[in-house]
Amino acid sequence: MNIKIVRYFVSKLIQVEAGLMLLPCLISLIYGEPFSNLLSFLIAMGIIFLISFVITTKKPELKTLHTKEGMLIVALTWISWTCFGALPFVISGEIPFYIDAVFEMASGFSTTGASILRDVESLSHSTLFWRSFSHLIGGMGVLVFALAIFPTGASETVHLMRAEVPGPRFGKLVSKLKETALILYTIYFVLTLITVILLIFGGMNVFDSFCHSFGIAGTGGFSTRNASIGFYNSAYIEWVTGMMMLMFGMNFNLFYMVILGQVVSVFRNEELRVYLSVIISATGIITLTNHLNGIYTDLATNIRHTFFSVSSVITTTGYLTVDFSDWALTALTIFALLMFIGGMAGSTGGGFKVARLTIAGKSMFNEFRLMQNPRRVTVTKFNQSPLTVDQVTRIRNYSLAYIFCLVLIILLITPDTPDMQTAISAGMNTFNNIGVGFATDGSSVPFTDYNVFSKIVLIFSMIAGRLEIYPLIVLLSPNTYLSKS
Amino acid sequence: MQIVIGGAGKIGQALCLELADEGHDIILIEKDENTIERIIERSDISGIAGSVVDYDIQIEAGVPDCDLFISVTGNDEINLISAILADRLGAGYTVARVGDPQYGTHMGLMRRALGVSLMINPKLEAAREIAKSISSPSSVSVESFVHGRVNMHEMIIDECSGLCKLNLSDFRKRFTSLIVCAVQRGQEVVIPGGSFIFEAGDVVLLTGFIRDLEQFCIKNGIAQKPIKDILVIGGGEITDYLCRILERSTRKYKLTVIEQDEDIAWALAAEHSDITVLHGDGTDHDVLQEINYDLYDAIVALTGIDEENIMIGLLAAQKSIRKIISKVNRTEILPIVQDNGLQTIITPKSIVTEHLVRFVRAHQNAMGSNVEALHRIFNNAAEVLEFCVRPDSKIIDTPLKELNLKDNILIVFILRINQVIFPTGDDVIKADDHIVVVSKEKMFDDVDDILSDQKNKPKFLDDIADVEVEPLRADKDPADEY
Numbered sequence: 001m002n003i004k005i006v007r008y009f010v011s012k013l014i015q016v017e018a019g020l021m022l023l024p025c026l027i028s029l030i031y032g033e034p035f036s037n038l039l040s041f042l043i044a045m046g047i048i049f050l051i052s053f054v055i056t057t058k059k060p061e062l063k064t065l066h067t068k069e070g071m072l073i074v075a076l077t078w079i080s081w082t083c084f085g086a087l088p089f090v091i092s093g094e095i096p097f098y099i100d101a102v103f104e105m106a107s108g109f110s111t112t113g114a115s116i117l118r119d120v121e122s123l124s125h126s127t128l129f130w131r132s133f134s135h136l137i138g139g140m141g142v143l144v145f146a147l148a149i150f151p152t153g154a155s156e157t158v159h160l161m162r163a164e165v166p167g168p169r170f171g172k173l174v175s176k177l178k179e180t181a182l183i184l185y186t187i188y189f190v191l192t193l194i195t196v197i198l199l200i201f202g203g204m205n206v207f208d209s210f211c212h213s214f215g216i217a218g219t220g221g222f223s224t225r226n227a228s229i230g231f232y233n234s235a236y237i238e239w240v241t242g243m244m245m246l247m248f249g250m251n252f253n254l255f256y257m258v259i260l261g262q263v264v265s266v267f268r269n270e271e272l273r274v275y276l277s278v279i280i281s282a283t284g285i286i287t288l289t290n291h292l293n294g295i296y297t298d299l300a301t302n303i304r305h306t307f308f309s310v311s312s313v314i315t316t317t318g319y320l321t322v323d324f325s326d327w328a329l330t331a332l333t334i335f336a337l338l339m340f341i342g343g344m345a346g347s348t349g350g351g352f353k354v355a356r357l358t359i360a361g362k363s364m365f366n367e368f369r370l371m372q373n374p375r376r377v378t379v380t381k382f383n384q385s386p387l388t389v390d391q392v393t394r395i396r397n398y399s400l401a402y403i404f405c406l407v408l409i410i411l412l413i414t415p416d417t418p419d420m421q422t423a424i425s426a427g428m429n430t431f432n433n434i435g436v437g438f439a440t441d442g443s444s445v446p447f448t449d450y451n452v453f454s455k456i457v458l459i460f461s462m463i464a465g466r467l468e469i470y471p472l473i474v475l476l477s478p479n480t481y482l483s484k485s
Numbered sequence: 486m487q488i489v490i491g492g493a494g495k496i497g498q499a500l501c502l503e504l505a506d507e508g509h510d511i512i513l514i515e516k517d518e519n520t521i522e523r524i525i526e527r528s529d530i531s532g533i534a535g536s537v538v539d540y541d542i543q544i545e546a547g548v549p550d551c552d553l554f555i556s557v558t559g560n561d562e563i564n565l566i567s568a569i570l571a572d573r574l575g576a577g578y579t580v581a582r583v584g585d586p587q588y589g590t591h592m593g594l595m596r597r598a599l600g601v602s603l604m605i606n607p608k609l610e611a612a613r614e615i616a617k618s619i620s621s622p623s624s625v626s627v628e629s630f631v632h633g634r635v636n637m638h639e640m641i642i643d644e645c646s647g648l649c650k651l652n653l654s655d656f657r658k659r660f661t662s663l664i665v666c667a668v669q670r671g672q673e674v675v676i677p678g679g680s681f682i683f684e685a686g687d688v689v690l691l692t693g694f695i696r697d698l699e700q701f702c703i704k705n706g707i708a709q710k711p712i713k714d715i716l717v718i719g720g721g722e723i724t725d726y727l728c729r730i731l732e733r734s735t736r737k738y739k740l741t742v743i744e745q746d747e748d749i750a751w752a753l754a755a756e757h758s759d760i761t762v763l764h765g766d767g768t769d770h771d772v773l774q775e776i777n778y779d780l781y782d783a784i785v786a787l788t789g790i791d792e793e794n795i796m797i798g799l800l801a802a803q804k805s806i807r808k809i810i811s812k813v814n815r816t817e818i819l820p821i822v823q824d825n826g827l828q829t830i831i832t833p834k835s836i837v838t839e840h841l842v843r844f845v846r847a848h849q850n851a852m853g854s855n856v857e858a859l860h861r862i863f864n865n866a867a868e869v870l871e872f873c874v875r876p877d878s879k880i881i882d883t884p885l886k887e888l889n890l891k892d893n894i895l896i897v898f899i900l901r902i903n904q905v906i907f908p909t910g911d912d913v914i915k916a917d918d919h920i921v922v923v924s925k926e927k928m929f930d931d932v933d934d935i936l937s938d939q940k941n942k943p944k945f946l947d948d949i950a951d952v953e954v955e956p957l958r959a960d961k962d963p964a965d966e967y
Contacts, residue, residue, distance in 0.1 A: 375743075375772070377750040377762040386755030 001481065002069055004060035009073045010080060011055040016146050017081050018048040021088070023133060028126035031207075037126050040092035048084050068474060074143060074164050075475035078463050081142055082106045085134060094127050099455050103447065106459040108134030109142070110466035111348060113221020113318040113435030114458075116448045121226055125207060132211035132222050138466065139218025139248070139348035140188050144181050164467065187255045188348075192217040195244045202237040212319075216244045219349045221318030221435040230321040235304055238321055242311040246279065249315030249343035270383045271344050275314075275354045278341060282334050283310045289328040314338040316350040318435030339432050350433030350465055352402060356395050358382065363392050401469050406431050409461045416454040426450075430461040486510070486845065487551040489576070491537030491567050492558030493520045495814075496582065496607070499838040500555065502528050504845060512546045537567040543574060552577040553845060557837075561585045565599060572600040580841065584608060586722055603844055607833035612726030614836055615810055618829050619712055619783055620736065637666060637692045637869065637897075639862070642683050653681040660701055663693040664907055666897050666923040667867050674866040676893045676923055690862055690923070692897055693907065712782040712808055713739055718767030718797055719788035720744030720753045723812065723833075727785070728757045741776065743767035768793050770800075783808035791815050798828035867925045869897070872932040876916040879933045886910030893925040894935050 021041045028038045065073075085108070086101035095101040100116045107114045108131055120128065137145060141164040174180055192213050199209040211224045225231035229241055254266050266272065287299075287306045296302035305322045312319045313335050324331065342351015359382050366378035379386045410427035417423040426447070429435055447458065464472045474480050486509045490497055493515040501524050505511050511530035514537045515521050521532035535542035537556055548554055554571035556564040556579075564581040565588075572579045580603040588595055588604070596604055642648050648656070653665060657679075667676050669688040675681070683689070691698065715731075717724050720742045731738045740760040744750040747764055754762040765772040767788065778784065784801040786794035791813045798811040809828040813819060816832060843859040860869040874881060880888055885896065885908055899906040900919040906912060914920060922935060929935065 373761070373763065373776070375763040375765045375775070377744075377747070377754040377764045379751060379754040379758075381755070381758060 002060070002062055002064055002066075004056070005063060005065055006069055006072050006076065007056045008058075008060050010076045011052040011057070013073075013077045013142065013146055014048050014080050014084055015052050016142070017084060018045040018052075020133070020137065021045050021048075021130070024088070024126040024130040027129045028124070031125040033124050033126055037092050037124050040088040041126065041130075043091050044084065044087035047087060051084075068480060071471040071474035072480060074467060075463075075471040077142060078109065078467060078471075079475075082109055082459070082463065085109065085130070088130065089127060092124070092127065094123055099452050100448075103455050103459055104131065105134060106462045107430075107435065108132075108220065108222060109138035110433050110462040111135050111138050111218040111220035111316070111350065112430055112433040112462045112465075113215065114430055114447050114462070115222065115435075116446055116455075118446050118448060119226060120222075120224060128211060128224050129207075132214040132220070132224070135218030135220030135222060136192065136214040137218075139220065140185060144184060164471075183256055184252050187252055187259075188217065191244070191247060191255070195240070198240045198244070199237060202232070202234055202240060204232060204237060212241070213244075215319065216241060216317065217248055217348065219245060219248050219315045219317040219343060219347070219433070221312075223319065228320040229308075238304055238308045241319060242308040245311045245315045245317045245319070248317075249311075249347050249349040250275065251344040251346035253346055268384075271355045271358060274358050275344050278338070278354070279310060279314060282314070282338055283307050286310065286327070286331045286334055289331045293328050295327060309335070310338065313434060313436075314341060314349075314351075315343050315347075316432055316434045318429075320436060336428070339428050339434055342432055352399070352432075355382070356398065359387065359392065359395050360399055363396065398469070401473075405461075405464060405469055409457060412457045413450070413454045416451050426458065427461065430458045431465040433462060433465050486553055487547065488512070488553045488555065488845070489514065489543075489546045489548050489551045489571070491515075491554070491556035491564070492582075493517070493524055493532075494557060494559055495816075495834040496557045496837050496841075498524055499816075499834060500557065500841055501530050503838060503842050505529050507842075507845075509845070512551075514542055514546055536563075538563055538570065540570065543567070543570060549575040553580070554578070555580040555841060557582040561588060565601065568601045569599050578602040578844075580605060580844065582607065582837070584722070586725060605837055605840060607837045608722045609726045610836045610840060611812065611831050611833040612723050612730055614831055615723070615727055615785060616730040616734070618810055618831075619715065619731070619738070619785075619808060620734065636698065637690055637860075637862075638698055640689050640691060642685055642687045642689060648683050648689075649685050651683050652679070653677050653683075654679045656683070660693075660697075662697040662907065663691055663701055664895075664897055666690040666692055666869070666895060667862060667925075669863045669866065674863050674925060676867070676895050676925060688863070694905075711736065713737075714781045715740050715783045715785060716776070716778055716781040717742045717785045717787060718794075719786065720746075720749050720762065721787060721789065723787050725753060725756065727787075728753070728760055732757065732759065741781070743772065743776075768797060773800075779804040779806070781806060783810070785809075786811040788812075791818060795821070795828075802827040862923075867923060868929075869921060869923050870929055871919055871921045872929075874914055874916060874918045874920060874932050878914075878916070878931075879936060881914050881916050881918075884911050884913055888936065890935055891924075891926065895923045896935075897921045897923055 021044060025038055025041045028041070082102055082105045085105040086095075086098065089095035089101035089104065090098050095104060095117070103114075103116050106112070113135070117123070123131075143164045174183065195213040195216050196209045199212060200206060204212065208224050211222070212229070214220070215222050221228075223229065223231075229238060232238075251269075251271065254269060254272060257263075257266050283303070283306050286309075287302050290296055290302050290306060291299070296305065305324075308319075308321050309324055311317075316339070324335070340352050341357055342353055343349020345353045345355040359380060362382070363380045366380055369376055369378055380392050381387065406427055409431055410423050413426055414423050417426065447455070450458065460472065488504055488509050489512045490500055490504075491514045493501070493513055497513070497515070501511055501513055505528040511528075513521060513524060513530055513532040514535060515524075515532060516534065516536060518534045521534055524530065525532055533542055533546050535545075537543070537558060548571045551571075554568065554576040556567045556571075558564055558567075561581075561583045564583060568579040568581040579601050581601050583595075583604045584606055586608075596602070651659075656665065665677055667674055667690045668681070668683075669675075669690075670684065670686070691701070693701070715738055717727065717740060724742055724744075728740060728742075731740060740757075741763065742750075742753060742760055743763045743765055744753060745764075745766050750762050750764045753760075763772075763776065767773070767786075778801070784797065784806050786797035786801075786809075788794055788797075794811040794813060795818075798809045801809045810831055811828050812831045812833070814832065814834065816835065819830060819832065839860070846859050859871070862869055890896075896908060896914075898921050899908050899912065899914060900921070901915065920932065922929075922932075924935070
């Protein structure tokens with residue numbers, strides 16, 4: 001265990017966060033906010049730098065970095081970014097309680113979009129921007145971002161990226177890690193910019209366009225409006241948002257392949273096919289149930305709201321246009337299933353990931369075949385290439401870890417919830433990084449009323465969901481810190 | 486022709502014997518002197534002991550002046566490198582035996598890039614042979630001509646068939662579109678005339694359009710429905726090729742493969758998702774019973790051991806499996822199974838030898854002879870030859886009935902641009918036609934060789950109507966695509 005390198009990386013990475021805080025400072029100046037807002041960010045930056053110097057300043061001699069250290073760095077960085085990112089809210093007094101601020105930040109970085117705020121419209125521009133901006137950073141990953149902008153020579157940093165990029169398999173686009181990170185971030189930013197422009201065309205004001213685009217890009221879901229996207233009541237904005245959410249729920253490697261001109265292989269991608277067919281069938285079924293239950297008389301409106309909700313849930317974004325808690329139970333159950341599925345591997349979406357589900361499903365069918373003929377040799381294939389037994393086992397084990405964690409989270413918050421549905425909904429929404437919930441009293445429930453313990457559990461739930469469990473387990477496992485003695 | 490052969494393995498030896506018999510000058514390069522000695526004793530060739538990739542040895546063997554260089558050692562790389570070397574030294578044509586499936590997938594590219602005229606893969610050829618035989622289950626063996634558009638089927642006449650005791654003239658009246666090319670009775674092969682009478686146990690070589698052949702089979706109760714469920718025992722390379730060929734075929738097959746080695750089984754299952762791969766001993770009766778092997782339409786035995794393959798074939802024969810194909814590597818044990826007619830025997834070595842002899846003939850064409858393709862039938866007792874008729878040939882523009890052909894020769898069909906003609910006595914061969922001829926005599930080099938010197942009654946099918954005119958059905962040979 002090379003603790004020095006961990007300290008070094010964490011210290012460097014929180015400085016990056018301090019650097020990023022310059023952006024909300026700029027926003028504060030642009031919108032002529034009271035000086036106290038600007039000051040709150042500057043104080044936070046000061047604190048971060050101070051702490052980073054306390055942790056370490058020296059670059060360690062020994063630069064070896066293994067999977068364990070990588071996991072630890074990722075987990076610690078995410079937790080510290082969340083804790084420090086919450087400081088300006090508290091200093092400016094816009095979110096008076098620190099734990100609430102941390103919850104808001106964890107929700108931001110993990111791209112959950114669950115909020116403790118009942119009224120977001122009263123917040124200042126700089127706070128709203130910082131909140132939404134955290135989606136943009138968290139979506140692609142803070143370390144991937146750091147790798148993209150920092151001159152790092154160490155080849156070991158691949159462990160960092162592996163620990164942070166969502167999905168069962170991590171593949172580099174080009175042979176150099178830094179270039180891979182740069183390509184990913186370029187695609188990410190360009191797509192985000194396209195979203196901004198499309199939203200501005202839809203009549204959204206520039207500031208809101210940016211904030212919502214960040215939410216879409218990171219598949220987060222923080223809005224600048226209490227009524228979320230529904231505030232605008234514009235079919236154009238909803239379709240743009242819906243489509244762009246789907247784009248960000250796709251594996252970014254696919255966009256790179258499109259740029260390279262390999263369009264055919266993109267459409268041959270098995271995960272994409274599953275992803276799209278799930279979306280199409282879910283939209284179809286829910287539209288039908290809505291129609292049969294007479295929720296919408298007009299088919300166009302029906303499809304518009306259904307598609308938006310499906311897109312928002314499967315990509316784990318969590319934007320809302322309508323309150324779907326009064327939709328049929330079938331529809332709600334499908335939404336719950338979509339929450340589990342989540343986006344594609346290598347996207348900014350959360351959840352279990354389409355790739356894992358596909359592989360686990362295929363492996364299950366192979367098991368059925370084995371029942372019929374025990375001598376049969378079965379091979380689980382994904383994207384036309386066979387998976388080794390180890391790879392399949394890893395995915396099965398992840399499914400188990402996923403279920404255990406989810407059940408544990410739900411169990412821990414039950415003392416604080418009125419009923420089963422609320423507890424499950426809260427657990428799934430945070431763990432899958434969605435951020436909407438259907439509970440007894442409406443679908444978008446702010447998490448304001450939970451007690452401190454539940455909030456801490458949910459904070460962990462969000463980060464664990466975003467980092468796909470293992471980094472946090474490494475962080476919390478005592479074995480990690482055992483030295484040779 | 487001046488031919489240099491590298492490597493005296495199974496194929497090399499067979500080639501030496503065959504090609505020397507046809508009067509070519511053969512120089513054999515082989516590492517083992519004893520082997521050379523043994524072959525020289527049996528055939529009229531000369532040998533050089535040494536490595537085939539050795540520059541000096543190649544010079545000594547006269548590679549720069551040879552017409553054909555064939556490298557058939559057991560090692561792909563040696564074959565390729567020696568062929569490239571021979572090509573650069575100035576050999577007319579170069580042939581390399583390449584068995585690795587990794588090279589095998591892009592043979593065209595490899596061939597062009599390396600300057601090797603022909604790359605031949607025994608296992609792939611064997612797989613093609615098996616696929617062909619599976620696609621026409623009622624015949625014992627199938628030869629395809631004109632890129633698989635015309636097939637020759639070998640069939641056995643059994644006692645209860647309506648054909649028994651039928652004479653050939655009546656046969657022609659009943660099946661106007663089919664041609665009997667040759668008949669094997671016991672050890673003797675005849676090219677039948679009008680008075681020939683079929684007997685039970687005759688092996689008949691038939692040709693005609695595939696559709697007509699299928700109808701013929703159905704009418705005579707020879708064919709049942711096409712083969713669908715296939716059980717392959719042994720999951721080696723041939724199986725891999727076979728799966729690929731059958732996967733691409735237009736007809737859909739259901740394949741089950743039993744393989745003993747877990748890794749090989751896994752790799753096969755990973756490569757081909759549509760086939761069922763079982764891990765187990767395919768020679769174990771319990772394993773076979775567990776999967777109800779008697780319900781399969783065809784059983785293909787491709788294990789590494791000849792005897793096991795034959796045994797599996799015999800077992801399958803007991804269960805009246807419709808099509809049984811066994812791979813036998815060693816030609817020495819062939820006579821044991823050849824005669825019972827229950828199973829089709831595939832011998833990769835013979836297939837490759839046959840291909841290479843055909844290749845040699847084809848290239849002799851450029852130097853005077855004009856044999857385009859050559860098939861050996863009935864265990865080499867007769868030959869089917871495809872000729873290209875040149876404008877200066879003596880046989881053109883004469884009605885067939887006026888042609889004076891040698892004994893035991895039959896003009897089976899004429900291929901003219903895009904049509905196949907099963908000729909009558911009034912048909913005329915034109916320049917640039919391709920004709921296919923069945924002959925008991927071997928070693929024709931030119932189409933004019935079929936003409937007799939004496940005044941004999943010509944042999945052709947004078948009472949068969951011209952079946953032709955419609956453009957040929959593209960009855961795709963799956964093997965062609967691979």
